[in-house]
Amino acid sequence: MKRQDVMMHYRPQERPFVDRTIDLAERVDERQTPVLTDFLDPRQVKITEAIVRSSSDVKLYLSGGHEQAERQRALLVPSYWVPEAEDFELSFLRITIPGEFVKLKHGDYLGSLVGLGLKRGKIGDLSVHGEGCDLVVTREIADFIRLHLSQVGRAAVQNREISALDYLAPQVEYQEKAFTVMSLRVDAVSAESFGLSRTKVVEPIKSGKLQLNWQVIDDPATAVEEGDVLSLRGHGRAKILEIMGQSRKGRTILKIGKYL
Known part of the structure; x- marks a missing residue:
């Protein structure tokens, strides 16, 4: 081909x-x-x-x-x-907050890593848990992170290398929801997924606040498909689990999972 x-x-x-x-x-x-x-x-x-x-x-x-x-x-x-x-050249790190209780989110950790000048493609999954955050990274940047990551948000942190067996994998949970839409346009699906009116979701899309499958899109008319993941800044993330066919009124029935 x-x-x-x-x-x-x-x-x-x-x-x-x-x-x-x-x-x-x-x-x-x-x-x-x-x-x-x-x-x-x-x-x-x-x-x-x-x-x-x-x-x-x-x-x-x-x-x-x-x-x-x-x-x-x-x-x-x-x-x-x-x-x-070993051919995948992965390293595993654990970030902890010594001496004080500060609740940090996934975006706090990722933002601090990107703030060090690291490319997103060098960083794998981040798993936030009770002790802090575990992350998977390419082996080439592990030492750099250990030497330079000393703060996340306003919290002073420590980090150390751990084994693959010690890595605490993230627990992905989401709440399922079914609804109908007139079309599979991303603005219509996003509005229902995130509990917004269609008019209120268009401007964030046009200003680059929506990601479709981890890529920013700015066209509200973009069509979505089963398996797509939507992320709207400030409103979370949702996955289109199933396109379930047509209602009697000709609307498309969707089932989505809203990440918790």
């Missing part, structure tokens, strides 16, 4: 990633050497899986450090290659 034919199956904002991933698969096939990516979000994982399936000489392996990892590194290898856990 020609590259331009593949591109037609993806949204415009996804096509640069698709193009790069095709290049990686072709490199592995031509040079017969493995390629390791940064952490990919779930949508990027699905795209990578689809592209690699079209090549009989390239295989794909994924790891995010734990079984239910949301963000994972992709290892593209020649078909005869059998990777080991």
